[in-house]
Amino acid sequence: MLIGVPKEIKNNEYRVGLTPSSVAELIHNGHAVLVQTSAGLGSGLADEEYVAAGATIAGTASEIFERAEMIVKVKEPLAPERKMLRPGQILFTYLHLAPDLAQTKDLIASHATCIAYETVTSPYGGLPLLTPMSEVAGRLAPQAGAHCLEKGAGGRGVLLGGVPGVPAGEVIILGGGVSGTQAAIIALGMGANVTVVDRNPEALRRLALQFGTGVRTIFSTRSAVAEIVKRADLLIGAVLVPGAAAPKLVTRAMVATMKPGAVIVDIAIDQGGCCETSRPTTHSDPTYVVDGIVHYCVTNMPGAVARTSTFALNNATLPFVLALADKGLRAAVAADSHLRAGLNVYAGHVTCKPVAEAHGLEWVSAETALNMPPAVN
Structure with a gap:
């Protein structure tokens, strides 16, 4: 799978979706990683470190959104980023959709597969990516x-x-x-x-x-x-x-x-x-x-201490990124109900019940949505 890591554009957001060590793990597993130039600088991670780990550096976010099968970010996509999402593309990031109707509508319209860090659960209880x-x-x-x-x-x-x-x-x-x-x-x-x-x-x-x-x-x-x-x-x-x-x-x-x-x-x-x-x-x-x-x-309070936050976040998210890349979306979420709990929007449907209730939108369970015909790129 080709994984893309765009540079965060939220105000004073210096975290990055993947560290060079996370990139190296993905490369070791046979995947390719495209990182936007300077994406890691705010966390003290130079482009050269990503290249050494096996990543390819892209000049623009549009190139990453156009090519990548899965986008790994930190913060919710802002309006310009949401316009670049494609049907069937996986977006793995924090979303916080319940108070954000505009983002929710845009993600529904994109027909992208949107998995929120903050609703992925753990067999031991709690929210391991939050x-x-x-x-x-x-x-x-x-x-x-x-x-x-x-x-x-x-x-x-x-x-x-x-x-x-x-x-x-x-x-x-x-x-x-x-x-x-x-x-x-x-x-x-x-x-x-x-x-x-x-x-x-x-x-x-x-x-x-x-x-x-x-x-x-x-x-x-x-x-x-x-x-x-x-x-x-x-x-x-x-x-x-x-x-x-x-x-x-x-x-x-x-x-x-x-x-x-x-x-x-x-x-x-x-x-x-x-x-x-x-x-x-x-x-x-x-x-x-x-x-x-x-x-x-x-x-985005943790963005103020970007280096600490980036490494702490990657420690938690990497196993799930690997599962999605290794198995593909359907097999990964079928095998792991806790990852499936992170699915918020799929094929134009809201699959997180609290989000649907917050906005008065129709809710479709993740299990039902995944049995619908997949979106086509």
């Missing part, structure tokens, strides 16, 4: 929030760790999953007072076991969230419903009750955000203010 980036985003969130709390950045002028005689900052984390747990680790290490809110009793027990009395845990109800956000110097939204739009746990009325200059870092913004006042931002213009509260809602 986990590494959730870990990165979770660890970045207190760091980003701490900067936004500085007075010059529009914040309250609070140091999260405090100093002797001055209280530490209050960090409230909504969601005790992967990103929420990682955010708690870093916030606790910074010396903050940390509280994690979740509605899963098992998640709360796990957090209590992991952190002991160092982190407070609270069962999530509307009234509990409404009360606790008032205490936050830094509120981190780390809520996830796999494949679906994030629930709006924090209303605009709740935001208005927060301390002036407090900060919201909404990690869930890829899935629409968990605050009513959240809207997507970029690394070049990361924050805005609503009712005196600084909002940081960058949709």
